[in-house]
Amino acid sequence: MDAVADRDFLVEYHASAAVAMMHISRLAEEIVIWSSREFGFVALAEEFTTGSSIMPQKRNPDFAEIARGKTGRVYGHLMGILTVLKGLPLTYNRDLQEDKEGFFDTVDTVLSTLGVFADMLSGMELDADRVESLAGESYMLATDMADYLVGKGVPFREAHGVMRRLCRYCEESGTALSDLPLTEYHKFSSDFGADVFDITAAASVAARDNPGGTAPIAPSVLAADFGRLAQQVRDADAAGADLIHVDVMDGRFVSNISFGEVVVDCIRSATDLPLNLHLMVHEPDRLLPGLMKVSSDQVLVHAEACAHLHRTIGLIKENGNQVGVAINPATPISAVEEVLPDLDIVLVMTVNPGFGGQSFIPAALGKLRRLYDVIQEHGYPVQLEVDGGVKADATARDSVAAGAEILVAGTAIFNREQSVAEAIAALRDAANGVAPGQ
Numbered sequence: 001m002d003a004v005a006d007r008d009f010l011v012e013y014h015a016s017a018a019v020a021m022m023h024i025s026r027l028a029e030e031i032v033i034w035s036s037r038e039f040g041f042v043a044l045a046e047e048f049t050t051g052s053s054i055m056p057q058k059r060n061p062d063f064a065e066i067a068r069g070k071t072g073r074v075y076g077h078l079m080g081i082l083t084v085l086k087g088l089p090l091t092y093n094r095d096l097q098e099d100k101e102g103f104f105d106t107v108d109t110v111l112s113t114l115g116v117f118a119d120m121l122s123g124m125e126l127d128a129d130r131v132e133s134l135a136g137e138s139y140m141l142a143t144d145m146a147d148y149l150v151g152k153g154v155p156f157r158e159a160h161g162v163m164r165r166l167c168r169y170c171e172e173s174g175t176a177l178s179d180l181p182l183t184e185y186h187k188f189s190s191d192f193g194a195d196v197f198d199i200t201a202a203a204s205v206a207a208r209d210n211p212g213g214t215a216p217i218a219p220s221v222l223a224a225d226f227g228r229l230a231q232q233v234r235d236a237d238a239a240g241a242d243l244i245h246v247d248v249m250d251g252r253f254v255s256n257i258s259f260g261e262v263v264v265d266c267i268r269s270a271t272d273l274p275l276n277l278h279l280m281v282h283e284p285d286r287l288l289p290g291l292m293k294v295s296s297d298q299v300l301v302h303a304e305a306c307a308h309l310h311r312t313i314g315l316i317k318e319n320g321n322q323v324g325v326a327i328n329p330a331t332p333i334s335a336v337e338e339v340l341p342d343l344d345i346v347l348v349m350t351v352n353p354g355f356g357g358q359s360f361i362p363a364a365l366g367k368l369r370r371l372y373d374v375i376q377e378h379g380y381p382v383q384l385e386v387d388g389g390v391k392a393d394a395t396a397r398d399s400v401a402a403g404a405e406i407l408v409a410g411t412a413i414f415n416r417e418q419s420v421a422e423a424i425a426a427l428r429d430a431a432n433g434v435a436p437g438q
């Protein structure tokens with residue numbers, strides 16, 4: 001008796017539909033604001049706007065407004081079914097005929113709204129220049145500047161106070177934070193350095209890299225301007241890089257010679273970020289003592305370059321460093337399987353090592369995926385890294401989808417077309433929302 005009178009499934013459907021419409025309505029509200037003349041952040045395709053009956057110049061975001069309005073109707077049906085049920089005895093009564101109309105209307109409303117919304121969003125154009133120009137204005141970057149001071153050892157409470165006084169000073173003198181010279185910053189804290197001007201809207205976005213967000217980005221200095229190496233490393237650090245990838249090449253394991261211990265020391269002193277030291281050298285054991293100066297650095301050797309891989313891994317671990325093994329595109333995953341329990345990282349080369357600026361080898365993705373499955377199956381705490389030809393496009397997305405957790409990129413980050421901060425932000429954006437192993 002109770003079973004035929006139960007309508008919990010309908011209440012749950014109505015509740016889920018109401019939650020979905022609540023989110024649609026909030027997004028609709030943003031679109032109404034963003035598309036207004038005053039904001040001008042987005043432009044809707046003509047077929048999703050209508051003219052005003054009295055003001056010919058106006059394009060109203062009617063579809064967004066109607067979607068917002070239809071939310072009330074879906075909420076109404078949820079209240080309707082709850083009210084029909086509330087006084088009923090524990091068996092079927094004729095009142096339950098009233099369960100249909102609201103349900104069918106909710107299904108039609110939600111499905112049609114979602115369909116229209118999807119089309120409207122795909123045709124919506126973002127005015128990136130306007131959004132970017134406004135993003136750096138006002139005091140948007142004050143919190144980033146407080147975080148910057150924290151990075152220099154200032155307690156947050158104090159950093160917050162410094163920024164509050166600085167912003168008030170700017171307000172009273174009618175100056176933007178970005179227009180203040182360093183001497184003015186020093187009046188508020190001697191911890192400000194010239195690198196405070198590296199704090200930009202793009203760097204702020206790139207710095208918000210949370211667990212569950214995009215994969216760690218490791219800019220490869222192989223593509224940096226070596227004449228300004230330390231500055232380029234600092235740029236990458238300020239732009240929110242997670243690691244600095246350093247390719248040491250010996251002219252033997254690979255035909256190219258990049259740099260050795262002296263240059264690694266210079267990179268080391270330009271940043272506090274961990275170095276992701278990729279040793280493309282034959283029998284690396286002899287070089288390890290000179291390179292492993294800081295135990296927070298990660299040291300990666302090539303499986304193909306070590307006669308006694310297990311021993312080399314042991315040497316790195318003894319020093320307290322995280323250890324990784326790299327494999328070339330033609331090397332099978334069996335080359336690392338026996339040592340997986342000892343590793344922190346496996347680097348899957350997506351180009352043949354030796355030179356930057358080569359094209360990504362798509363076939364490496366299958367190997368990446370197989371390694372990911374083995375690692376998951378055994379529950380090893382090993383991170384997968386990809387290196388070579390990774391760009392802010394399908395190469396980054398597909399790598400993350402196949403299981404990569406660290407993205408190395410050289411020419412995609414150090415190039416003439418973009419600033420380092422813009423390039424890192426674009427790379428994060430490309431891989432955003434893709435979960436490893438999807």
Ligand SMILES: O=C(CO)[C@H](O)[C@H](O)COP(=O)(O)O
Pocket residue numbers: 220222223245247278280351352353354355356357358387388389390408409410411412
């Ligand atoms: O290690 C490499 C070459 O041996 C990599 O390819 C390099 O670190 C990344 O460069 P790019 O992103 O330009 O391919």
